[in-house]
Amino acid sequence: MIFALRLQLCRETFKLTAMEMFRYNHPYPEERLLEISSQIDAFEQYEYAHGLRIAEIAEALSRAVGLSGHDRAMLRSASLLHDIGEMAMNRSYISQDRKLNDIELLDMRRHPIVGELEVTKLGFGTGVQLLIRWHHEWWNGEGYPDRLSGSSIPLGARILRLADCFASMTDRRPGRKAYSPTEAAKYVVNAAGLEFDPAISDLFLKLRLYEAPSTKEVQE
Amino acid sequence: MTFQKLASFDEIFVGFELSVLHRLDFQSIAIPITVDPYIGVFLKRRGISVSTNDLSQADWHRAIATVQNSTEILEPSDIDLILEDAYEPQTHLRNSALKIYFSTIDAIWFDNVRCHLDSLKSNLKFAIAADIVFRVGKYLQSFGNENAHLRRPLSKVFLELHSKMEPPINSAIAARSSCMQPQDFIAESGGHIMLLRLNQLLAAGINKQDWRDVWLRGSESKADKSSFEHFTSRSGFFQYLADLLDRASHFRTWALSFCDNGLLNAEELVDIVGKFRKVEAVYTKDFSELTGQKAKIIVA
Numbered sequence: 001m002i003f004a005l006r007l008q009l010c011r012e013t014f015k016l017t018a019m020e021m022f023r024y025n026h027p028y029p030e031e032r033l034l035e036i037s038s039q040i041d042a043f044e045q046y047e048y049a050h051g052l053r054i055a056e057i058a059e060a061l062s063r064a065v066g067l068s069g070h071d072r073a074m075l076r077s078a079s080l081l082h083d084i085g086e087m088a089m090n091r092s093y094i095s096q097d098r099k100l101n102d103i104e105l106l107d108m109r110r111h112p113i114v115g116e117l118e119v120t121k122l123g124f125g126t127g128v129q130l131l132i133r134w135h136h137e138w139w140n141g142e143g144y145p146d147r148l149s150g151s152s153i154p155l156g157a158r159i160l161r162l163a164d165c166f167a168s169m170t171d172r173r174p175g176r177k178a179y180s181p182t183e184a185a186k187y188v189v190n191a192a193g194l195e196f197d198p199a200i201s202d203l204f205l206k207l208r209l210y211e212a213p214s215t216k217e218v219q220e
Numbered sequence: 221m222t223f224q225k226l227a228s229f230d231e232i233f234v235g236f237e238l239s240v241l242h243r244l245d246f247q248s249i250a251i252p253i254t255v256d257p258y259i260g261v262f263l264k265r266r267g268i269s270v271s272t273n274d275l276s277q278a279d280w281h282r283a284i285a286t287v288q289n290s291t292e293i294l295e296p297s298d299i300d301l302i303l304e305d306a307y308e309p310q311t312h313l314r315n316s317a318l319k320i321y322f323s324t325i326d327a328i329w330f331d332n333v334r335c336h337l338d339s340l341k342s343n344l345k346f347a348i349a350a351d352i353v354f355r356v357g358k359y360l361q362s363f364g365n366e367n368a369h370l371r372r373p374l375s376k377v378f379l380e381l382h383s384k385m386e387p388p389i390n391s392a393i394a395a396r397s398s399c400m401q402p403q404d405f406i407a408e409s410g411g412h413i414m415l416l417r418l419n420q421l422l423a424a425g426i427n428k429q430d431w432r433d434v435w436l437r438g439s440e441s442k443a444d445k446s447s448f449e450h451f452t453s454r455s456g457f458f459q460y461l462a463d464l465l466d467r468a469s470h471f472r473t474w475a476l477s478f479c480d481n482g483l484l485n486a487e488e489l490v491d492i493v494g495k496f497r498k499v500e501a502v503y504t505k506d507f508s509e510l511t512g513q514k515a516k517i518i519v520a
Contacts, residue, residue, distance in 0.1 A: 106265075113235060126509040133235075134510075140358055145235030147258055150362065152231050154510040192370040193362045194380070202367040 027123035036122075037080035043087040045095055046171055053171075055079035057163035057209055058156075064203055065155065075156045077124060078131035082164060085115025085132070097174045109144045112136050127156075135160045138195045150197075158197040162188065162204060165195065185210035223453060226483040230423035232256055233515040236505045237415070237477050240517045244473060246412035252402040252464070255279050255420045260287035260397075264389050272397045273405040275424045275448050278354060278432030283397035284347035289388045290395070292344035299382065302336045302349055303375045314439055321431040326360060329374045334438045352381050354432050401448065406467045414471040416464070418478035418489075425451040425460075454483060458492060465496050476518040480504075486516050493520045 028036075037051035044050065058079045062072045086094060089111055093104045100108060116133040134148065134157035141149030143161075153161075169184040179187070185205065192201035204210070237259060241249075248269035254260065257279075260270040264287060272287050274280040294302075306329050313319065314335060318327040333353060340346050356377050363371050398405060402421065406414065425448060451457040468474060476493065478484045490499050503517045 113239070126506065130507060130510045139362060140355065141256070142355075145238075146233045147235075147256060148231070148233075149358075152511065156510070189370055190372065190380075192367070193359045194377075198363050198367040198370055201370060 033077065033080055036084070040081065040083050040087050043090075043094070044083060045174060048171060050167055050171060051080040051082065053167040054082065054160070054163040056212070057167060057204075058159050060207060060209055060212075061159045061163065061200060061203060062156065064207060065159075065200075067155065071127075071156060074125070074127040074131060075160065077119075077128045078135065078156070078160060079163065081115070081119055081122075081124075081128070082132055082135045082160060083111065083115065084118045085111035085113070088114050088118045095174060099175050109136075113145050130154070131156050131160060135164060137161065139197050140194050143195075153197075158200050162196045162200050165191075166204070166210065181210045223451075223483070224426060226481060227422045227451060227457075228426050229479065229481055229483075230255065230419050231479060231511075231513065232417065232420070232477075233479075233505065233507065233513075234259055234262075236503075236515045237475075237517065238262060240475065240477075240503045240519070241413075241415070244413060244475070244519065246473065248411035249413045249415055250405070250409040250411040250471065251415045251417070252405050252409075253417055253420045253424060254283055254397075255417065257283040257286045257397070259415075260395070261386075261389065264391055264393065264395050267391065267393055269393045269411070270395045271405075271409050271411060273402065273409075274397070274399055275402070276430060276433055277399060277436050278350075278430060280397060280399035281347045281350045281436065282354065284344065285351040286388075287395050288397040289344050289348065290390045291388060292342060292348065293387065294345060294348055294382060298340060298345055298349070299379070301339055302333055303378060304336065306332045306336075306375050307373075308332065315435070315437065317434050318431075321357075321434070322360070326374065330357070330435055333378075334435055338438070348385075350436065352378055352385070353435070355381050357431060357435070403464055403467055406464060411471060413473040413475060414468050415475045415477060416468075418461070418476055418484055419481075421461075422451060422457055422483070425449055425457070458488070461489075462492055462495070465493065469496070474518075474520045476520075478516055480514040480516050481512075486518065489518055493518055496520075 038049070041050045055076050058075050059072060062075055067075070091107065093100060112133050112135060116129045119132055120129050131154070133145065134153060137143040137146065137148045137153045137157055139150060139153070139158065141147050166184050166188060169179045169187060170181055172178040188196065188201050188204055192198040232255065234256065246268065249263060250271045251260065252273050254272040254274050257272055260272050260283065264270050270287055272283045274283060307325065309328050310332070313327055313331045315331055318330050322330060330353070337346050337349050340349060356374050359377050360374065449460055451460065465474070474493065476489060480486060486502055490502065493499050497520050499518060499520045501519045503519070505515045507513045507515060
């Protein structure tokens, strides 16, 4: 039931026809993509559709900045599959109700590269692979794995960073409660120029995306 | 695109460099021009003996703070001292050149903080504080008029960046950072492997003023005249590179990291390296779909 709802949401949000999916050279039909995304969400113990929530925010931002249909389709796939590396690594500490220690944090920093390899195996193109590789790069160059900074980080990866962070903050995670959308929006303000591209943070706030109903609310 | 424009490209793909280095067997590494010291931090954590070198005083201070430093941290009293009355205007700026880079109010902050750094008790603490100030400056420069309303007070940003700093790696393995000419560093350093970052070497030869070095001087004094060669052509750079490699024969392995951006290309570089020793492998990572770059590492 939830899966069918997700599929409907996805179709309504992205308005991608089967022909567009074919044109953008997706190796998978929409249903399969959402199924993998659901598996990742379940592995990471998200209560609601995290990947889809990111994809929605990323779609709104990328439309506002004028990304092409091709780039938006890549970003949508990357949003849905961004943490596939965590699932592939299959570490037990992911589900434990505590903060990670230093060694676990370092280990977890490998997941974007593992994710890049996983989507390569699934047949996704270089664009999706690289967006997943760079979804933890920070605007100020202190992210990982490549420590890119500023406009050297592709725009899609900058959008994905903010969408992932906001969606994750507003969901309950092992070791912490969910932040309210207002609290998470405050973080977006404070992290502008550090973790996030200030222009993307500004756009996120101007579009009031933090007020959009969460997947949880839609599903309920 | 002009030589100067291409030569100023200085992106580093650290994740790719580390993935290639993981394949090689070594216990010590020398990096003649480092720029971003993170790779040294990562390798030090793995128990590798790391020697870094930089031409810029600012980059050198960053390397001291993060690679060479094993135990030192900034105490709350140090932070209080650094940020005390940081926005308080003085009769005049000690270093008026800061106004070239910052608004008057921001220049006052940088000027005062620089003055306070002189009161810190150790060179390591100075380097740690300077590293944070560089990051504050980078934060500041990332805002334009259209999103300046998101900017926070610089002292708050300093505090936040300090709070997120990873503690230094307290390793018994030696780590040192120096600031000298690359050819001198190569001659003086030992190690199993030399990682030579070619884009950074090229960019260092472009005569550009860096606000961080201006800020570090702390006064109106003129910059030290750099004796580093300023490249004006590819052939000049290749000649310089051949000279460096000639001096680096004592390293068991060379890893030459670069982006194939039209100025540097693997074929020509393999030819140059091949005059000194056999090229073992050329590793390539294609980032061109989203960045237009192909990162490469020649191992010899």
